Amino acid sequence: MPLTSLVVKGVTGLAARGAYAFLRKKTAAKIGGAGTGGPGVAERLDRLRDSLVAVAHDLSLAAANRTELAKIELREQLTYLAETAVWGAVCLVAAGGTVLMGALAIIFSHWNTHRVLASVLVTSGVFVIAAFAGVMAYLRLRALTHSPPHSLPHGMQKLNSRGSASPSKSLPPSE
Secondary structure, three states, X not given: OOXXXXXXXXXXXXXXXXXXXXXXXXXXXXXXXXXXXXXOHHHHHHHHHHHHHHHHHHHHHHHHHHHHHHHHHHHHHHHHHHHHHHHHHHHHHHHHHHHHHXXXXXXXXXXXXXXXXXXXXXXXXXXXXXXXXXXXXXXHHHHHHHOXXXXXXXXXXXXXXXXXXXXXXXXXXXX
């Protein structure tokens, strides 16, 4: 390689490096790069990354709060259902005993004189009790499916007492 080509290449390399540095300074000045007092692209990307991490963290906290609240509500609803089932069973046993005693009383008192009347009274009495129980069960189920959960404020109290984030910051207000 002749000396002139080396010099030309060297000058061209120096010129290219100089042009790159010039363009870099000019571009940095346009977008607020280093040396201009404003944040550079790297700083802006770092802030964007930090903002995205903070948003992801807030979303995970909100999801954790919602999950905790759902667990509390489910536990309360299962407790409510179990209590209702136990009291329903007690009521059925007591009602069955009452109907049996009433039927026996009617049968024993009227069997010799009015056998058909005693049978009709016992049957109609049991039917009336069964119809009343059916209507009450229907009304209870309709009330459970058409009304908001009754224990939401209690669940929020439990959530706040455990030290989680306050509902005003992470959960919408309950109506």
